Amino acid sequence: MAAIGGIDHKLIAVPVVAASLGLSAYALYRLHCANSKVAVPGSDVYESTKLLSEYLVFHFGTPEELIPYPFGPKDALDFPKRCAELCLKHFKPKDIGQSRALDIGCAVGRSTFELARGVNEVIGIDYSQSFIDAADILCHQGQMPYKLVQEGDIFSEAVATVPKDIDRTKVSFEQGDACALRSDLGTFDVVLAANLVCRLHHPKYFLDRLQQLLPKPGSILVLTGPYTWLHQFTDKSLWLGGYVDANGKAIKGFQGLQQELGAYFGLVEQVDMPFFIRETARKNQWTVAHATVWRRK
Template sequence: MAAVGGIDRKLMPLVAASLGLSAYAVYWLRRSNSDTAVPGVYESKKLLNEYLAFHFGKPEELIPYSFGPKDALDFPKRCAELCLKHFKSKDIGRSRALDIGCSVGRSTFELARAVNEVIGIDYSQSFIDAADTLCREGEIPYKLVQEGDIFSEAVATVPRDIDRTRVFFEQGDACALRSDLGTFDVVLAANILCRLHHPKYFLDRLRQLLPKPGSLLVLTGPYTWLHQFTDKSLWLGGYVDANGKAITGFQRLQQELGPYFELLEQVEMPYFIRETARENQWAVAHATVWRRK
């Protein structure tokens, strides 16, 4: 069993949390002896610019052609809209939502259209710093790579009709959330399950975050299980079990969540991440909507 400094790597998030270490420190400890992962993978300026474009980029900036997968744009906004489609604020009084893995915050802001208080949490300090700037100033400049070292200037802007005073951001680890976070009426976790070091820790915590019957959980994911992020023994899906049966991520979600949540809807959600003017990522996330029993 792999260990660093005499500590089992699987226990590091809990040990670090008890010592008051940051999520980034946990990440560095877990990956410092890895040949395939880079500490602080989400802390680069390049990735920050890409995610600001992913969340706030204008269609003409992201796909400046007469063709292309334009239905895949605005993925973070569409995730929030999927939450709000099933959310009934008038039935619960003052409402709270959690956007875990919020990145630079577009979904968090969009949830504030109908939710009284929204907390966005992300592993990356640079993402949270950008989200805080957006919350405070309403906009932040960033750069779009055209090719090589050629860039164009862009500005990420929070829609003016959103009340930013409802929104709060903090840096944290989805697998070791602070104990006093409270409870929520809506939890959104977009495309993070296959990027967590212990995804089952997160799934187990959901019962505490969403204790009230009728509260909503929305999960999305491309199910790209990678050992650089999650030890293979901890993958939720994407493996063949001892009996030769293929286990998918959705099957495990049904197994883990089914006793506590009712599945309301499944949606195939394309998304588009711009890298340069001519090379980009197109993928499809599987979105599931669950209601607490």
């Protein structure tokens, strides 16, 4: 997950410095992160108790907890589960050997757990330590109590529960930066990045790494995003879309993804996926993410 804060504008010059040293921009960026305290833009917002509660109910809440009314966008519920199902719909293992999936930007882990229904090993990574701590509790204990905001300082008790038919021993979680993932992660058959790319401080670094994470032809990549390009997460010079170029042409996020991924991945499917985030009993967010499925060439 990305975080709020100032951008280190020295990083914009990374590709130039990298070329002079004979390194890839990604490799030099990892070196920079390892040797300095990089304040990742947007990170603070993801460490609040309020947001942790919102994400626990977003991932594990019952329909009655999320929309306690006879009306509302019920088709927008269970977004993390639907993301995993979209991955597994397209993942067709060629043999019965070990299969691996990566859920990057996993938040509190619902998609990570759901991927374990069809994959032998799943790793969930998020920038937020509080999200990862919660996901670890869910992984080891199967459930986690939390407080659900009703209004103001009024809360109700709730419990996030991992479905009992999921084998949690297949799942592990760790804190990490999607733009500077550790070099020894290995390779995967499936990568899911839900609502992540437009929250990254260097989205191209993440997209460039995907060809290494998914080297095998036929491997599946699923990206979702509302394309809400914001200055507090990403310097405008690094946006993949949401801007007008020098020729007056509007460049959208999907076009940016096609340009970055097209050499190594083929587009398999695209679909609009609504999701619903509950803030209080009466204030909520309804958003439509653009989901794209890509297959490694």
